[in-house]
Structures are given as structure tokens and as C-alpha cells.
Amino acid sequence: MMDTDWRAPGEIGPWVILSWVLIALGAYGGLPWVALEYGLGDFTPDEWLSALGWHHHRATFALPLTIALLTPLAWGRASGRLRGWLLTLSSGLILIGVLTFFLATRGAMGLGAGVVVLCLTALLAVGFSELGFQRGDCFIAGAVIFVVTLVVVFIFFPVWQIFRHVLMDKAGALAPFTFFRIITSFGVGRVIGNTLLLAVSVATATTICGLIFALYAVRATTRLRYLIRIFYILPIITPPFVVGMSLILLFGRAGMVNDALVFLFGPQGLFIPEGGAPLFERSGYIYGFTGIFLAQVLSLTPVSYMVISGMLASVNPAMEEASLTMRAGRWETLWHVTLPLLRPGIANAFLLNLISSAADFGNPLVLGGEYDVLSTEIYFSIAGAQLDFAKAAGLGLVLLTLSLTVFYIQKRWVGERSYVTVTGVETAGNVTPLPKGLQRSMTLFVGVWFLLVGVLYVSIFLGGFVKQWGADYTLTLAHHLELWSKGFSSGAWPSFIHSLLYALVAAPLTTLVGVLVAYILTRKQFLGRGIIDFGTVLIFAIPGTVTGVAYILAFNTPPIELTGTAAILIITMAIRAMPVGIRGGMSALSQISTSLEEASLLQRAGSRKTIRFVLLPLLKPTIISSMAYSFIRAMTTVSAVIFLATAGTDVATTYILSRVESGDTGVAVAYGSVLILTMLIFTLLVQLVTGRARTERQTRTH
Amino acid sequence: MSGTSLKISLEKVSKLFGKVCAINTVDIEFAPGALTTLLGPSGCGKTTLLRLVSGLEPATSGRIWFGDEEVTHLSATRRDVGMVFQSYALFPHMTVAQNVGYGLKILNAAAADIAARVKEALEMVAMDGFQRRFPNELSGGQQQRVAVARAMVLRPKVLLFDEPLSNIDSKLRRSMREDIRRLQQASGITAIYVTHDQAEALAVSDEIIIMRQGAIEQKGPPQSLYHRPATAFVANFIGESNVVAAELGGQSGERWLAIGETYLDVSHRADLPVENGPVQLSLRPEFIEIVSKEAADESRRTALAGTIVQSAYMGAVYEYAIQTPVGRIFTRAPATGTRFQRHQPVDLRIQPDEVIVIPESVPDSPAA
Structure with missing residues (x-):
């Protein structure tokens, strides 16, 4: 210059x-x-x-x-x-x-x-x-x-x-x-369709569930809401496919639910008259769309919960109070004021989980069965003896394009549309509680959810300690011993x-x-x-x-x-x-x-x-x-x-x-539970340390 | 404190942000040891100009000098300037002593030295004894004092103030600005002070530079800007002013200003343009007196007739807006007198000696 x-x-x-x-x-x-x-x-x-x-x-x-x-x-x-x-x-x-x-x-x-x-x-x-x-x-x-x-x-x-x-x-x-050939080759259209169907359903479901959780955590007056604030840690510390594994334990062919249903309605079931036709047959209904959907909803809902609740918490209570003073009831206020204010958050949660669902690999791998999606299809075109790199690359390109498009929409369109104004001015006013009936049904929903999640995690931990899930529930240490007691090199x-x-x-x-x-x-x-x-x-x-x-x-x-x-x-x-x-x-x-x-x-x-x-x-x-x-x-x-x-x-x-694939569910679950436990302890330790540092600073400066 | 005061000069300095011109070929000198204020509405480029001097923002073109040394390409770190920020910018994780001693530590001064210099600087701003506090334990005014101490502790060549008082409540502002003025004069460091508050500018400055759209509108000591604004913009910006259109007429020895139907005798004023013709007048409220409507109409009126349209009680004074044939005029009257009511017809007496005549066409770069 x-x-x-x-x-x-x-x-x-x-x-x-x-x-x-x-x-x-x-x-x-x-x-x-x-x-x-x-x-x-x-x-x-x-x-x-x-x-x-x-x-x-x-x-x-x-x-x-x-x-x-x-x-x-x-x-x-x-x-x-x-x-x-x-x-x-x-x-x-x-x-x-x-x-x-x-x-x-x-x-x-x-x-x-x-x-x-x-x-x-x-x-x-x-x-x-x-x-x-x-x-x-x-x-x-x-x-x-x-x-x-x-x-x-x-x-x-x-x-x-x-x-x-x-x-x-x-x-x-x-x-x-080449790309054209790959895209139009047999089955690829179905795979893309499967992926999209799954992603849209999962994104819709998780957004609705996340909204319910967010409203409940921020607005409900029950004790249960305190549990929500910690529930989003679980999916973070859980390897993505472990939820899928636990679903198998619960709903799989030899899972507890099947056992119970067979016991009640199967051949010679309790409720089936002697010689009558059974109402229920053991089946692998969990494999395929249902299973992946359930597993992804369980593990992705916390994401949309976090996005939406962050937005909900920053909604100025005065807006809702203004609505209440204009003779609108709690329902009308929720419907006409609160939810529209949350729209960007809701859209954001939807798009984020759309990407996450399409990108998820573990759950489709474990639960997919006949239902193949892009991520698993990419893996299978390279894994084993196939080694079709062109196909993997082509499908990868499709998945990447899909993901980039959604991400771009999320960034450009939603990212800049926030109705929440952060002014730094302290907002006074009380948050408007939920309508009574709504709160009651939400409590039920959240309660059932926690019960399911609780049972899932318990089954993971128990699964490592029983001989053969579904067949032999004898308690055993064999799986853990096999994992941890054979020296550091095996x-x-x-x-x-x-x-x-x-x-x-x-x-x-x-x-x-x-x-x-x-x-x-x-x-x-x-x-x-x-x-x-x-x-x-x-x-x-x-x-x-x-x-x-x-x-x-x-x-x-x-x-x-x-x-x-x-x-x-x-x-x-x-x-x-x-x-x-x-x-x-x-x-x-x-x-x-x-x-x-x-x-x-x-x-x-x-x-x-x-x-x-x-x-x-x-x-x-x-x-x-x-x-x-x-x-x-x-x-x-x-x-x-x-x-x-x-x-x-x-x-x-x-x-x-690899153990799941070779059928050693017990061993896999045992290892998974140890991994989750390690992560949990680690997270708690970190929170303890950072939490203490924060309080120390506060006591020093006040 | 500092050895010699430096003259700061900018030579044809411009600053572009993309295609937006924030500073347009500005030539200025800041007098050594003086406190010069950059005053103007928001977006006029005053803060940008300050940041160009500090080196936090590189100039697009032009040269900047500190005394005889050209600093155009020196980064902020090497320019040797001290700056007080609008937001104080105290490091929240450091104590007052660490904040003030930060630059000394960077320069590897001995710990004992640092402590002594910090103490000295804090004494200067009457904050000695607060060394171990954290910024969030101090009031806004105290934080600003610490910021001033930090800016001065390294005895910089130039002191820069970026709207230092705008976050402080109005009562405290008055004493803070006196402190800043006193410290700056005692140190003799050339200072540049940015504000949008004209009262603050009038109170602290040796010189004021009025900026408008990235260029300098007028430069001069506070009194001259107030009494002899070169443009209507300056007249409006400094103090309060009613700008009205008028006509200058008559011959030497007998000259008059016509404001609508009203004639002011300005025969004895020597500072008027020689040419007769249309002019703009700036009428300061303090030189407009409101009187009850005079009964008799004179042939040549010396008072401006109007009607009160707004009347507000402000404690010490009443403030009035009066609708006149030449536009709305704003003025005040002591609250000790009678209060004029809305819709009441009144006469405005304007002191001919204090009327500011602004030439219709304004030269681009007005003389200081």
C-alpha cells in the first residue's frame, strides 16, 4: 500500500x-x-x-x-x-x-x-x-x-x-x-425413498415430542419436570446404536414384550381357550421401519427439546400476559401467541433432526432388517467383498446433497428468523402456566416416556448379566468376565x-x-x-x-x-x-x-x-x-x-x-452398559469440576 | 507526566468499509496537549476517525502522523496510544490492579514497579485501595475511573476517549468529565474525545470538530462554534437553535434583516456579509424574549408575531413552541414570570446583536 x-x-x-x-x-x-x-x-x-x-x-x-x-x-x-x-x-x-x-x-x-x-x-x-x-x-x-x-x-x-x-x-x-447409472440402478430409488420417509417421520415425531417436553419442562407445575432437565444427557452419553440394541432386548423376537404377549395370547396362552387359534405369533416386527423409527425418536427427541426449550425460555412473559389481559384464555394464548413465537425453534428442531435421522447409521444397522436406508447401503457397498467404491461414493453424494440442502435451508431461512428479541432488558412478569387438561395429558405422556426409557436402560444393564436374553435368564457374570478378565490384550x-x-x-x-x-x-x-x-x-x-x-x-x-x-x-x-x-x-x-x-x-x-x-x-x-x-x-x-x-x-x-453382528448380544450389551457408565461418570465429574469452579468464582466476586 | 506533547495530524485520510465511505479525505491537526472533541450525530464517522488514530482500524488511504513520526502502518499495539472505551472494556477476569498493570506486565516490568505504577495511577483517579476488587464489584463510574487509569498508566503519546461517559448516569457524568479534563490537562497528553453530547463537548474541549457524513463540518474552540457556526448544521448541532430564512438588505450605515414582516436593525454590526440577499438565521432561544402581544401595530415591526402552540413546565423554566409566519420557533422563559397559555398570541423580541447570519452557500471546507 x-x-x-x-x-x-x-x-x-x-x-x-x-x-x-x-x-x-x-x-x-x-x-x-x-x-x-x-x-x-x-x-x-x-x-x-x-x-x-x-x-x-x-x-x-x-x-x-x-x-x-x-x-x-x-x-x-x-x-x-x-x-x-x-x-x-x-x-x-x-x-x-x-x-x-x-x-x-x-x-x-x-x-x-x-x-x-x-x-x-x-x-x-x-x-x-x-x-x-x-x-x-x-x-x-x-x-x-x-x-x-x-x-x-x-x-x-x-x-x-x-x-x-x-x-x-x-x-x-x-x-x-456413472452417477446417473448408480442413481437409477435397481433398488437405489427405494433406498432414497426409505431414507426420506424415515427422516420426515422421525423429524415430525421428534419435533412434536420435543415441543411437549419443552412446554412441560418450562411451564408445567409438577415435580416431574425437574427430571426432564437431566434426561437429555442420556442420549449424549449413549452410543447411537445402543438404544437400538435395547429395543431388541425389549421388543425383539425373543424380547420381553414378545414373551409376555405369547404368554398371554400365543399358542396355549393364558387367554386363549384350549385348542383355539392364537391371537399372537412371535415376530420380528421391531426390525425395519418401526424399530429404527422408535430408536431414533427416543435418541433424537432431546435435541429438539433443547432447541425448542431454549427458545421458549427466552419468550418474553409480557407477551403472554398481554394476551391474557385481552380476555384470551390459556388455550388461546398458547395457540395464538406462544406457539407462533416458537415457530422458528420448531422449524429448526425439525430440520436438525431431519439431517440427524438421515445420517444415523447405528440404529438402521442394528434394527434395519429389510428396511435399507442410504447410510447402511453406503456401508454395505464397501463392507465385505463388495468394494463398490463408485456406488458408495454415488450414494454418499446423494446423502451429502440431501444433508447440505436441509442444512442450507436451516441456516438461511430459519436461522435468521427469530422473533425473540434479546435486548438485555430484564423481563418482568410471570410465565403463564399450561392449561389444566393439557398439563394432565402431558404428565401422562412424559411419565410413559420415562418409564420406557427407564426400562430400556435397565434392560441394557441387566442384559449383560443374564445368560441368554429371551431364553435363559439365569444371572451370570460370564459376559463381563469374557470382556474384562482375559488380560489387556484380548x-x-x-x-x-x-x-x-x-x-x-x-x-x-x-x-x-x-x-x-x-x-x-x-x-x-x-x-x-x-x-x-x-x-x-x-x-x-x-x-x-x-x-x-x-x-x-x-x-x-x-x-x-x-x-x-x-x-x-x-x-x-x-x-x-x-x-x-x-x-x-x-x-x-x-x-x-x-x-x-x-x-x-x-x-x-x-x-x-x-x-x-x-x-x-x-x-x-x-x-x-x-x-x-x-x-x-x-x-x-x-x-x-x-x-x-x-x-x-x-x-x-x-x-x-461386530459382536452384535456375530450374535453375541449379551457381550455387546455388557460392553455397552460399561461404556454408558464410563461416560456418565465422566460427565458427572466434569460437571462437578466446572460447577465448582463457577460457584467459587461467584463466591469470590460477590 | 509525559515529556512533550505531540501534535497528531491526519493527511488526506479516507476509510472505506466495502463500498461505504466512512471517512472522506480528511485533513486534521490535533493541537499538542489539547483536548479535541469529535462531535457529530451517530454515523458521522467520529468513532471511525478515532479508531484510525488508534490503529485498531487501518486507513484505506492517507497518512497519519504522531509528531514527526508516521504511524500509518503501525498496528495498534505499537502506536503507543491509550484508549478509554465506551463499555469500559475492563477485563472481567482480572482485578483492578491486574487490569491497570496489564500493559506493564506485557512489557515485562518488575512486579514491585508494576504495583507502584498501578498505585500511582489509581491515586490519580481516586481509586487507590480498590486494587483487589473485580470489575463487576465496582459501580459504572468506578469502572470508568479504572479504565482511565489503565489508559494512562503507560504514559501514552495520545489519549483517546470513545464516548466514555455515555454509560454513566447524568449526575455522575458532570463530575466525571471534570475529572477527565483535569487529568488530561495535568498530564499534557494530546487527547481526542468522541461524543455525541454537545453539552459534554462544550464543557471539556479546547477545540471541537463537528463531523458530518465522514467529513469535517467545522473546527474551532467551543465559543466560536457556538456563536459563529459556519453552517446551519453546526448551529443546530451545537446548542439549540431556530434556523429561519431571512433577507439581508439596506446600505452601509443602515442595514436590516427581514424575517417575514419583521425588520431587525443590524446597522452597527460589522460581521455581516457585504452582499445583500437571502440568508439563513440562527436564533438561539436565550436571545428570544416572549412578550404579550403589543396593542398597536407599528408600520415596521421589530418583533415577530406568533401564537403559542406548546407550553411545558420544566422546573426552572417554561419551554414554548411558537408558531410564526416563518415557522415554528422554540424558546424558553424563566418560570418566575407569568406563563403564557396555548393559543395565546405573543410577540417575540429578538436581540439583533445575537442573531447568527449563515451565508446561503457554504464553502466545502470551512476555515477553522
């Missing part, structure tokens, strides 16, 4: 450039340049040595030489702009060189190459910032480039792979009719430890990136912001099965070959849980006035120090709860990881599913 000297806020000292150069050189010298044959967990010194860059290929000698050439720039105080250009161009060129090397040799990047790429990206960020990007703020420039790189590599690239497999044939030639332990380990790595990672994305989206304007924006939309909308397919397609071949490693599972978990961090970070940041950051900047603190001393302390509660929630999501996710987990890296959820 101007010809004056540019001085950045955190003026880039020699150590910044120097340390990145040194790390890059170290990684080149000591870390495997190409991927090790059996991953980082299992190698011999010889394999390690031969994977090192200087050992692997002569062309890599260019790398340390060119990187070393950057070193003098650390001290060079060449007229500001020149250094920026030199850094940007040279690190950009080397980066391109490295990528070309891998594409040309068809090698798979190793850890060392990854670190080198990271360092080069950092140097590129320094160069960009010196050119005035982000007003010369090196830290923010780095963060932006980092996030953009992540979004491109782990979102756009995999999604592009789906497109590529649909658009091109194996040889790489354009095959525009039974449930390996998968349990994997789950814990991966989730523990993924949770802080995803929270960090999520909050960073939220920060960039709420606070920064720059060219290419749209990339991150669209990336987040994809992260929010992409169904787990689609992520699974996309990752298999993208990371099964060089240059980034990650399948079979723990890294791919950690990354998948992180991506699956990322909406948590982004959403939490955005809502927290929107409540922190930008003038706080500006005040800090004016106190000579650069953006790095501002984030460290001002933003991070203020975001701490959000970060902790996001981390906890991300951890839980990582532990319970199944849809994406089932594509990527291998024998060596299986996790709790995939292990349980």
Missing part, C-alpha cells in the same frame, strides 16, 4: 524463522520421510533408517539445501517488503517441490515429510504476514493458513474424492453417466483403551481447532474467509458415513496414506466432534466484547498475548465443556470410524457392533 517500513505487532525476531528452519531440518534428518510399512507403532531400526529422506531418494537432498538458504532471512532486515516476498516465494516453491516429489514418486508421506510441510507452511505464513496479510500479524496469519490447510486437506480433498469417483472411471477419464480391553486414547488425543485437538475456527470466523475478515466458512458448513452437515467413505477414498493411497493407522481414527473423531468446538466457541466469543481485545492490543499486547491473557481465560469454561463433550462424541461415534477401524485399531463402538 505505502512505501513506508512495515513493522508487525509481534515483530518477527530471528528466532521465529530460525526455529522453524531447524525443526524442518531435524525432521528431515531424523524422521521417516516416507510412510513406514507397518506404521509408527511397529518398525525395525532398519526400516526406520531406509525411510529417512536422505536414505530414501537422492532428490530429497535438494530440501535441506534450499531450506538452509532461508536461514539468512532470519536476520535480514532488508527493506520490509523484500524479506516478505523472499520468504513467501521460496517457502512456497519448496512446498510445491515436496508435494511434486510425492506425486511423482507415488510415495506416501511419512511423519518427517509431514513435519517439514508444517514448517514450510509456517514459514509461508511468516512471509505472508510480512507482506501485510492480516495487517502483518504473524500469529493470526499462521492460524488462518493452518486452518485453511486443515479444511482443504481433511474436508475438501476427501469430498472431492467422492466427486472424483462419481465423475471419473478407474482410468481417470471423465465418466459423466477381550474388550484393546478396543476400550484405543477408544479412550484416541478420544483423549482427539478432544483437545478438535476443541483447539474448533475454537480457532470460531475465532477466525467471528473476528477476522480476509480474502479466502469463504473457504473456512464453507468448510465449516461441510463439517456441520456431512454425515458420518459420508466422512467414512470420503476418508477411505482419499487416504488409502499416496501421497497421504493414513488408512490402518491410529492417526486416521483420531482425525476422524476430531472432525466428527468439531461442530461442538466451533459452536461453543462462536457462542462464547459473541458474548465477549471485541473492545476487550482492543483494550489489550492498545496495552501493547500483540494478538498472541491477547489471546493468551484475555481470550483464553474468558473462554476457559467453554473450552472445558467443549473438550468434555468432544471426548464423549469421539468415544461414542460409530458411523465414520467403522469404515476406518482395522483389526489393530478397533475402538469400543466398532467392537460392540
